[in-house]
Amino acid sequence: MTAETRAHGLVAAGARYLTAGLVVLPLSLGLHLVLVRAGVDVHLARVLSFVTGTALISVLHRRWTFRSRGVRGAAGWMVLLSATTFAVVVLTHGLALAALPALLEEAWVVPAAWFVSQGVGTTVTFLVLRGAVLR
Numbered sequence: 001m002t003a004e005t006r007a008h009g010l011v012a013a014g015a016r017y018l019t020a021g022l023v024v025l026p027l028s029l030g031l032h033l034v035l036v037r038a039g040v041d042v043h044l045a046r047v048l049s050f051v052t053g054t055a056l057i058s059v060l061h062r063r064w065t066f067r068s069r070g071v072r073g074a075a076g077w078m079v080l081l082s083a084t085t086f087a088v089v090v091l092t093h094g095l096a097l098a099a100l101p102a103l104l105e106e107a108w109v110v111p112a113a114w115f116v117s118q119g120v121g122t123t124v125t126f127l128v129l130r131g132a133v134l135r
Helices: 003-037 042-065 074-102 106-133
Strands: none
Touching: 003 042, 003 106, 042 074, 042 106, 074 106
């Protein structure tokens, strides 16, 4: 496989990854905002939206984004990846909730913190999936 072929494959997988994320994004963000408005702790709401979004996106990524039929040992890697991404997302979300009030109006802090944490978590997940788990 040439470098050009690998680069094209990465771009194509990246486009499918982005599309799948755009399908799941409103569901995960919507759940997060509904839970916060219903009085659920913002951190618990983030955990629940992460778990729901991860379950939905996992199905899309496995079969469509990376076109994987299964990889020996992939389940263990997926659990490790999900746990790592979970830690990154929750930590980033907490840091964003602490830092963003100095930069944004109060009404924008919760959704912006969600987007920041989701962006960081999504980047970590894509790089690991593409490079290690679903080759």
